[in-house]
């Protein structure tokens with residue numbers, strides 16, 4: 001929260017800085033490429049007579065066309081549009097912002113009949129378009145004898161002067177004129193090998209760059225061969241440069257253009273091309289000022305609003321999570337390694353949940369194999385079927401699953417919840433599930449004895465961890481061969497904690513909403529009555545796994561008159577030939593003592609009375625050989641339901657007919673669940689973690 005506020009303040013400061021910088025630094029410009037000049041330019045140009053636009057040129061003073069007298073003429077042609085050249089307090093120079101501009105034009109100053117030329121032509125920045133009367137001769141169309149030098153002229157010009165007045169250095173110079181034809185600064189162009197108006201025709205490009213920030217003007221000149229020739233590149237060195245503060249001379253809104261004059265000597269002053277680029281001063285018009293204000297105010301307002309919406313949503317989620325401790329929020333706030341995956345990534349990893357990637361299918365959904373390309377990690381993605389009943393409870397259980405870490409548990413990598421769809425991501429187990437190896441293999445491919453023993457030992461240690469070592473005491477609830485995965489080293493990894501649940505948490509579990517978990521043969525008889533999984537019922541399931549691992553038969557395999565594997569083994573035990581139960585495919589490649597131990601332990605775990613079954617601690621010791629196998633009675637004891645006497649109870653009176661008693665009489669057992677589970681999880685023998 002604190003971070004958010006800091007972030008917000010930081011953002012606002014940054015925003016204001018950016019706006020401020022944009023205010024001062026912004027160089028938004030507008031460029032006008034003018035020419036060749038035809039009569040259409042009369043529309044946008046102020047052409048003050050006797051100036052004309054003719055012969056594809058601006059004729060600043062009269063052209064030879066027509067029968068005007070060429071002598072003692074002055075004229076102006078200006079782009080009839082003002083530009084805001086400076087902004088700010090007119091009295092305080094320091095705070096004024098001055099627009100920069102760049103311009104270049106192609107000019108031909110032509111002397112008629114090789115006669116001496118006169119007087120000159122200028123590039124003009126003027127506060128109005130009006131041509132002062134009497135501005136011919138030496139006044140260049142800028143001023144007249146009574147106004148020259150007055151600051152009220154409010155004009156700046158770059159003159160190309162071809163006639164020497166007494167105040168001029170020569171008859172071929174350039175000058176910076178401020179309100180006067182007496183130049184502030186002059187530079188003779190002869191030094192640069194330039195003659196403005198030679199005999200014959202010469203074209204020159206004039207560049208005038210004005211830097212409003214540094215208040216500096218530079219003028220460059222270069223000859224161009226023909227009108228149609230490419231514009232030469234601007235010379236590195238200016239012919240004239242000077243400081244110039246436009247803001248103290250011209251009006252805020254001023255015109256750009258040309259002026260010129262002739263006197264007793266004449267010349268033609270032709271501008272053939274003209275490019276003008278002017279900086280648009282920030283706030284140069286009301287619209288952009290409003291836009292700026294909008295930007296300065298609107299952006300934070302929008303950001304704040306978005307933030308407010310975001311926070312409201314965040315708090316709503318938090319509130320909702322608090323009001324319902326089981327919801328996703330709890331899962332999201334979990335510490336530890338499991339992470340939330342992006343649905344997009346999982347979709348990509350499984351090639352959009354391609355059938356080809358399917359590893360298995362069960363009651364809760366489908367498991368797909370996937371590859372996370374970035375990590376180059378193979379994963380198994382369990383995608384729960386869309387509408388999960390008791391989802392919140394399930395998610396609450398996930399919070400426990402999340403924290404379970406044991407070398408014989410399939411590691412949960414993370415989860416993903418999107419559009420009411422839940423996905424769990426596990427490590428991919430390259431060797432699949434135990435059942436595939438036990439029930440489907442031939443003599444050659446079936447698991448050898450050592451691996452079988454290693455597998456059941458691993459399962460026992462995982463179960464012990466769940467039952468005792470993990471502080472919240474978890475029961476697995478769904479122990480069966482298809483839930484035991486094998487990693488690359490054939491280590492058992494207990495999978496599918498979808499049904500795991502904390503014993504201490506008495507809340508109804510997800511699984512119970514669906515019915516008793518597990519599958520026939522793995523389910524302890526008392527579960528049909530209590531519909532509650534316990535540590536003892538887990539041990540019962542483990543017993544079933546033990547028997548199937550040793551016998552290579554499924555728990556519900558019908559052998560002779562026996563409908564369940566456990567009954568057949570018990571019978572063999574009674575008859576003293578229990579080793580006959582060992583998987584035929586092993587031949588004699590097994591350790592007799594170990595086989596006997598596992599079979600007897602399997603029977604002990606299958607004791608119909610829950611309290612008689614060994615605890616995981618004892619199971620571990622028996623498996624390691626440090627404890628003797630418990631005594632197994634020759635007849636399978638009867639199951640007596642003691643805690644719920646009455647018509648609901650049933651008992652197993654003998655081991656020979658007890659299988660019939662597994663038919664649900666009046667329990668929470670759901671036949672629907674049963675059939676689905678059998679078809680879904682076992683018909684294809686595939687694994688579901």
Ligand SMILES: *[C@@H]1O[C@H](CO)[C@@H](O)[C@H](O)[C@H]1NC(C)=O
Nearest residue numbers: 044045046047048080081129
């Ligand atoms: C300049 O343009 C304005 C309107 O855009 C027009 O009224 C005015 O006459 C023009 N000035 C000249 C000298 O053409």
Ligand SMILES: *[C@@H]1O[C@H](CO)[C@@H](O)[C@H](O)[C@H]1NC(C)=O
Nearest residue numbers: 050062064065066067068069
């Ligand atoms: C040329 O000058 C004569 C006399 O000076 C005048 O009558 C005539 O109108 C002028 N022609 C043009 C096109 O201005």
Ligand SMILES: *[C@@H]1O[C@H](CO)[C@@H](O)[C@H](O)[C@H]1NC(C)=O
Nearest residue numbers: 029100101102209277278279
């Ligand atoms: C004028 O030209 C100079 C140099 O090419 C450039 O740095 C500057 O931004 C230009 N100014 C404008 C207003 O275009």
Ligand SMILES: *[C@@H]1O[C@H](CO)[C@@H](O)[C@H](O)[C@H]1NC(C)=O
Nearest residue numbers: 033104105106231273274275
């Ligand atoms: C005017 O600008 C155009 C486009 O950038 C360029 O091709 C042309 O040479 C320029 N003309 C002058 C006289 O600078």
Ligand SMILES: *[C@@H]1O[C@H](CO)[C@@H](O)[C@H](O)[C@H]1NC(C)=O
Nearest residue numbers: 064070111112113114115266
């Ligand atoms: C240029 O000379 C020709 C003949 O030599 C003459 O007719 C013409 O009027 C002269 N032009 C000017 C502007 O003096």
Ligand SMILES: *[C@@H]1O[C@H](CO)[C@@H](O)[C@H](O)[C@H]1NC(C)=O
Nearest residue numbers: 113114115195197198199200
């Ligand atoms: C221009 O030509 C005239 C006559 O042909 C000559 O007198 C004059 O010196 C020439 N001027 C230049 C600058 O070449």
Ligand SMILES: *[C@@H]1O[C@H](CO)[C@@H](O)[C@H](O)[C@H]1NC(C)=O
Nearest residue numbers: 132133134143144145146147
């Ligand atoms: C000079 O121009 C001003 C207007 O700009 C005008 O009022 C004044 O009469 C002119 N003076 C001369 C001598 O033509």
